[in-house]
Amino acid sequence: MEAEGLDWLLVPLHQLVSWGAAAAMVFGGVVPYVPQYRDIRRTQNADGFSTYVCLVLLVANILRILFWFGRRFESPLLWQSAIMILTMLLMLKLCTEVRVANELNARRRSFADFDPHHFWQWSSFSDYVQCVLAFTGVAGYITYLSIDSTLFVETLGFLAVLTEAMLGVPQLYRNHHHQSTEGMSIKMVLMWTSGDAFKTAYFLLKGAPLQFSVCGLLQVLVDLAILGQACAFARHPQKPALHAVHPAGTKAL
Numbered sequence: 326m327e328a329e330g331l332d333w334l335l336v337p338l339h340q341l342v343s344w345g346a347a348a349a350m351v352f353g354g355v356v357p358y359v360p361q362y363r364d365i366r367r368t369q370n371a372d373g374f375s376t377y378v379c380l381v382l383l384v385a386n387i388l389r390i391l392f393w394f395g396r397r398f399e400s401p402l403l404w405q406s407a408i409m410i411l412t413m414l415l416m417l418k419l420c421t422e423v424r425v426a427n428e429l430n431a432r433r434r435s436f437a438d439f440d441p442h443h444f445w446q447w448s449s450f451s452d453y454v455q456c457v458l459a460f461t462g463v464a465g466y467i468t469y470l471s472i473d474s475t476l477f478v479e480t481l482g483f484l485a486v487l488t489e490a491m492l493g494v495p496q497l498y499r500n501h502h503h504q505s506t507e508g509m510s511i512k513m514v515l516m517w518t519s520g521d522a523f524k525t526a527y528f529l530l531k532g533a534p535l536q537f538s539v540c541g542l543l544q545v546l547v548d549l550a551i552l553g554q555a556c557a558f559a560r561h562p563q564k565p566a567l568h569a570v571h572p573a574g575t576k577a578l
Contacts, residue, residue: 347401350527354405355412357516362416364510370427371420373508377495379413379420380445385489386410387461391468392485395478399531414457418450425449483536490540493517493547500554511555518548 365371386406393403425448434443436452447453471477496514500506525541527533 375495388485392482486540
């Protein structure tokens with residue numbers, strides 16, 4: 326009798342928590358990029374941020390949306406992908422504008438050059454948009470032709486979440502290559518870690534496809550590795566070379 330009397334409180338409370346978790350899934354993924362975006366705008370220097378992070382997330386979320394057409398999953402995960410795509414395009418726009426402004430004498434490169442040596446290092450934001458649209462068109466057409474194949478759909482879902490799990494790898498490699506995390510927002514990485522941990526728990530509790538949970542755990546491990554780099558390089562900072570020149574236009578990986 327007492328339990329029934331509390332239903333009027335527990336039911337809406339459960340609903341409120343469920344809505345809160347869904348909202349956190351939809352918008353939580355983009356929050357880590359807010360401090361990085363502000364840092365780039367303030368310093369007018371994008372060297373500390375790898376634009377290949379944007380490439381990884383764009384590919385992962387486009388594939389995840391295509392996976393949804395073959396195997397429906399939670400709507401918040403679908404909306405999360407759409408918002409993440411918009412966020413990564415905004416990050417790319419800012420990074421491109423800052424980099425071009427700092428490289429006044431650099432040769433202009435475009436997507437239409439089809440030069441693999443300068444892939445994803447173009448001089449105009451519109452070139453990145455063209456590349457994203459081309460990839461979406463090709464991937465969408467292949468998905469349309471193969472949507473009835475269970476093997477294809479499951480493989481597509483695995484590729485989507487595996488690509489996202491590799492999100493931190495470009496930043497991990499950049500930090501290792503430069504033996505420094507200078508210019509990288511620690512707040513961003515801390516938010517990556519907490520967000521990925523929450524996301525993985527959400528996958529497990531909501532019974533999301535197995536690919537989501539496994540790759541979520543891998544993503545948390547990569548985040549922890551980047552935090553480990555930040556601690557290691559802060560404890561043993563790289564000694565600056567004598568008479569070294571550090572041009573403002575040096576590209577991040």
